[in-house]
Amino acid sequence: MKKRIVYIVSYFLLLLTLFVCQKPFFMLYNDAAEKGALFSDFFRVMGNGISLDAATAGYLTALPFLMVLISIWVKKFPLRKILLPYYIIASLLVAVVFVVDMGLYPFWGFKLDASIFLYLDSPKEAMASVSFGFILLRVVAMLMLTTFYVWLMCKVTPHQLEVTAKRIGGTLGMLFLGGILFIIIRGGVTESTSNVGQVYFSNNQFLNHSAVNPCFSLLSSMGKSKDFASEFNFFEEEKRAKLVEGLYPTSDGDSLKQVLTTNRPNVLLILMEGFGGAFIEPLGGLPGVAPNLNRLSEEGIFFTHCYANSFRTDRGTVCALSGYLGLPTVSVMKIPTKSRTLPAISEELVKAGYQTDFLYGGDINFTNMKSYLLSKGYQHLTADTDFSLAERNSNVWGVNDDITSEWLLNHLKQRSDKETPWFTTYLTLSSHEPFDVPYSRLEEKIPNAFAYTDECLGKLIEGLKQTPLWKDLLIVCIPDHGFCYPQGTTDRGGEFSHIPMLWLGGAVKNPMKVDKIMNQTDMAATLLAQLGLDHSMFPFSRNVLGSDYVYPFAFYSSGSVFAFRDSTGVTAYDIKADCISYEEPSANEGRLKKGKAILQTAYDDLGNR
Secondary structure, three states: OOHHHHHHHHHHHHHHHHHHHHHHHHHHOOOHHHHOOOOOHHHHHHHHHHHHHHHHHHHHHHHHHHHHHHHHHOEEEEHHHHHHHHHHHHHHHHHHHHHHHHHHHHHHHHOOOHHHOOOOOOOHHHOOOOOHHHHHHHHHHHHHHHHHHHHHHHHHHOOEOOOOOHHHHHHHHHHHHHHHHHHHOOOOOOOOOOOOHHHOOOHHHHHHHHOOOOOHHHHHHHHOOOOOOOHOOOHHHHHHHHHOOOOOOOOOOEEOOOHHHHOEEEEHHHHHHHOHHHHOOOOOOOOOOHHHHHOOOOOOEEEEEEOOOOOOOHHHHHHHOOOOOOOOOOOHHOOHHHHOOOOOHHHHHHHHOEEEEEEEOOOOOOOHHHHHHHHHOEEEOHHHHHOOOHHOOOOOOOOHHHHHHHHHHHHHHHOOOOOOOOOEEEEEOOOOOOOOOOOOOOOOOHHHHHHHHHHHHHHHHHHHHHHHHHHHEEEEEEOOOOEEEOOOOOOOOOOOOOEEEEEEEOOOOEEEEEEEEOOOOOHHHHHHHHOOOOOOOOOOOOOOOOOOOOOOOOEEEEEOEEEEEOOEEEEEOOOOEEEEEEEEEOHHHHHHHHHHHHHHHHHHHHHHO
């Protein structure tokens, strides 16, 4: 058994070492110094990238592990002979991916992914920018690396394995080793699984890209690669364009309702986990759940007809920060090839001189969130690993809201004397299933969890009122998505999607209500317009306080259903069943056509990544 264990461990460590050693070569080839990399950054890249290198090495170790497991029951098992073809194929793939990734990065500016297959249909055009010598040199490098890799793999592989006397014990021992291998491949035992974003660590995207294992990047993107532009082609292009014309104005118009006292406030954006209108009394929600938010809605600018665009945190975060539509069949955050091209409030504020940071008490690697946030200009991220072990275990999702909100208050107090404006985003987590919170004001478990988050936010805001920060502070409270309550309630006309948006702080001129129908995505353009910043790069975000916003409507999706709502009512359409699932107050062909045209436009845009 010792011989088998030594082989598996040695083979895994060999692959891990090869992947780690690829990184400095990638960085040097791509002029690391010119991209701002210091000598110490080479070690930071290798250290931060090792988790994906280990996961990829684990995948490539799976077949040798299976062969070793079988060998326990077979007399004179010729291990090296059986695995040699696999070694050749695996080595060739690793070498090709490494060389192609290293060679294409200067042209693409991002890691190798499935988009390369889009160019294989036209190899002549794909090769037009490079010389024959360029290609030949890299082909030779691939073959040399393949030969070297195969030689190393054979060196650590026994020629033959003998049958073991203790077969059952040996099998159990190998299965235990297989369990460790599975955990490595998965990326640990937390909620998040291995993903590209987990190795991001810097605001220098070149360093983040250098840390990503190219084999993992390619394989993970292949699972998400689809021809999105070909989906939901309800109309010919000319008709589609006509239907959406004017629906998403990217300008403010000739007048703008100015609701702030300054165009450079400090901004605290609070993304409230699942805090839909079902628990906000002024929106017709359950009484008594959110007394603080109910009260504060009279103190600030309260947007009463706001609708979340999607139904999960990863989707709603992109909707809010990038003003990008939530889509029924895909999470854009999980597609780095698209999410990295999106605009974001944080990016625009960095350009305007703001400092940016993000706070979340959970696993920030979940659903590729970390890579999205760093690529969108957030200069510092605070997450569960920045808190004590006891604090991290206060909730199954991470650090409870009372801890993070108190941490945030103390952290913001330290900024009172800073002249540089800042933009901080805080994503809460306690109002999420299983709704276990250290609070018991209400008997029913789910409303009580939301009441707990409301209590935490109330204390945070009251604490900020007592600081000098309050004078020039704008707090934007908006959920990442809505919530249907009681559970099991059918979301027919949009009860799930109806959410509050509330602007508070000393930077708000006067309390007011905005009753226009709008989307969560419109927060981006509306906020930037109030700061006097351009928002024309946000194609699906509208400034609802500008004079160009003449046709209020909301578009949102949940599961297989999308809905279009305007002043005439709402139409919901099930794309899987290919039928209208709900209409109120009556049928309206115009609403259905506009909704279909928006969905088609969004997928066309997604396909052009």
